[in-house]
Amino acid sequence: MEWQAVWIFLHVMLLVYWLGADIGVFYCSFHIRRADYSKETRLAVLKISGFINQFPLAVGIFILPVGLQLADGLGLSPIRDEWLLIPWVLAVAWFLFNLHVAKKRGSPAGQRLARIDIGIRVALILVLVVSAIWTFVAGEPWGANWIALKVLIFAYVLTCGIGIRVTYRNAGAVFGKLAALPATTPELEAEITRLTKAVKPWVLTLWAGLVVMAAVGITQPSF
Amino acid sequence: MEWQDFFKLLHVLTFVYWVGADIGVFYAARLVVNPKYSPQTRASLLKVLDWIDQIPRYMLLATFPVGATMAANLQISPITGFWLYAVWIVAIGWMWVITHLHKHHGKPKALAQADLAARALLIAALVVTGIMSINGDGPFLRDWLGWKVLLFGCAVACGFGIRIAFKPFGPAFAQLMKEGSSPPVEAAMKKALDNAVPFVIGIWVFASAAAFLGLSHERLFGS
Numbered sequence: 425m426e427w428q429a430v431w432i433f434l435h436v437m438l439l440v441y442w443l444g445a446d447i448g449v450f451y452c453s454f455h456i457r458r459a460d461y462s463k464e465t466r467l468a469v470l471k472i473s474g475f476i477n478q479f480p481l482a483v484g485i486f487i488l489p490v491g492l493q494l495a496d497g498l499g500l501s502p503i504r505d506e507w508l509l510i511p512w513v514l515a516v517a518w519f520l521f522n523l524h525v526a527k528k529r530g531s532p533a534g535q536r537l538a539r540i541d542i543g544i545r546v547a548l549i550l551v552l553v554v555s556a557i558w559t560f561v562a563g564e565p566w567g568a569n570w571i572a573l574k575v576l577i578f579a580y581v582l583t584c585g586i587g588i589r590v591t592y593r594n595a596g597a598v599f600g601k602l603a604a605l606p607a608t609t610p611e612l613e614a615e616i617t618r619l620t621k622a623v624k625p626w627v628l629t630l631w632a633g634l635v636v637m638a639a640v641g642i643t644q645p646s647f
Numbered sequence: 648m649e650w651q652d653f654f655k656l657l658h659v660l661t662f663v664y665w666v667g668a669d670i671g672v673f674y675a676a677r678l679v680v681n682p683k684y685s686p687q688t689r690a691s692l693l694k695v696l697d698w699i700d701q702i703p704r705y706m707l708l709a710t711f712p713v714g715a716t717m718a719a720n721l722q723i724s725p726i727t728g729f730w731l732y733a734v735w736i737v738a739i740g741w742m743w744v745i746t747h748l749h750k751h752h753g754k755p756k757a758l759a760q761a762d763l764a765a766r767a768l769l770i771a772a773l774v775v776t777g778i779m780s781i782n783g784d785g786p787f788l789r790d791w792l793g794w795k796v797l798l799f800g801c802a803v804a805c806g807f808g809i810r811i812a813f814k815p816f817g818p819a820f821a822q823l824m825k826e827g828s829s830p831p832v833e834a835a836m837k838k839a840l841d842n843a844v845p846f847v848i849g850i851w852v853f854a855s856a857a858a859f860l861g862l863s864h865e866r867l868f869g870s
Binding site for chain 1: 648649652655656659660662663664665667668669670671672674675678684687688691695698699702855858859862863866867
């Protein structure tokens with residue numbers, strides 16, 4: 425069995441269910457803010473959007489251990505052999521934690537858990553940025569600058585993810601109001617429009633980051 | 648970035664948006680046949696679904712000229728020079744056709760039938776040339792490319808299967824909008840969708856298998 429082939433394939437499949445799935449979420453957002461739709465329709469579109477969005481959320485976690493496997497296969501990762509079990513265990517734990525956060529969304533406990541999740545992301549971003557810059561400066565821990573560049577861009581993608589979370593932090597309450605009120609109000613519509621518009625720059629720049637990461641992975645530039 | 652790398656990135660992205668966007672279509676379709684929702688909501692959801700579904704439709708048509716260009720650059724395909732330009736022109740023209748059909752709800756009927764007939768021809772050409780190439784009789788000069796062409800042909804055939812299986816959905820949905828929900832109408836819509844599911848999964852499997860070969864042919868086939 426050629427494991428590197430499997431990891432490359434999995435790495436691309438994760439991009440499929442991140443970038444490819446996300447277009448559906450993006451398109452749904454245009455329909456969610458359509459005040460001419462019935463409440464039932466908008467909530468159904470929200471349901472579709474919520475379902476699709478689970479894929480990018482999961483993929484954003486598992487793409488890192490899969491990438492580490494690939495880098496190890498190329499001999500370019502500082503995390504090798506049985507040590508790779510650690511990122512896998514952490515990724516699974518983080519994924520389960522995220523499921524729990526999603527379950528508790530809207531409650532005070534959920535807000536606290538969401539803040540912890542953002543804290544984990546910030547810590548990870550710091551580790552990724554420092555390790556990438558250190559590689560550019562000292563040639564380690566990553567075995568090639570192009571891997572370090574991918575790591576740096578991934579940190580940027582995670583930052584965009586935090587931007588989305590922070591911008592959308594009141595979305596649960598806003599859409600909850602839409603579901604609860606007998607009829608929509610101009611204030612609520614303004615808030616829905618503001619939210620769905622404010623999140624777009626983060627989403628678009630996140631996509632750009634993913635495409636650039638794919639381009640770096642394909643070209644593997646030496647510099 | 649070299650041109651071949653650029654096309655490699657495009658090829659990956661066509662796969663990403665083909666299979667990735669499909670997940671939204673798949674889920675939205677389930678809500679469209681859910682009798683819990685009003686006909687108006689289901690009509691709106693069908694519009695959302697139909698738009699997201701355009702992305703995989705475009706990607707299916709775009710992936711072939713991109714792949715053909717890559718194969719031409721590797722000098723393992725007979726589609727070069729004028730014929731490669733012709734493939735691009737036909738693909739772009741075909742995209743215009745599906746845009747027109749999308750905008751005009753499958754009208755004119757003659758154009759929709761021509762689209763279906765062209766797909767049948769494409770499937771036959773892909774399957775025949777794929778099998779011939781695997782047997783070493785060309786026109787494609789590598790086994791793995793023969794397999795890719797064959798798998799792509801199978802994916803396009805599944806798309807064809809969806810159109811056939813889903814055909815009873817249109818009249819049943821029109822009846823839903825005209826006369827409201829009734830057990831026979833709901834059953835007809837659900838049956839059409841259920842019949843299409845194996846073809847949808849077939850597309851994912853064949854397209855993913857083709858991607859697997861494309862990503863790892865050097866490791867698996869040594870060329």
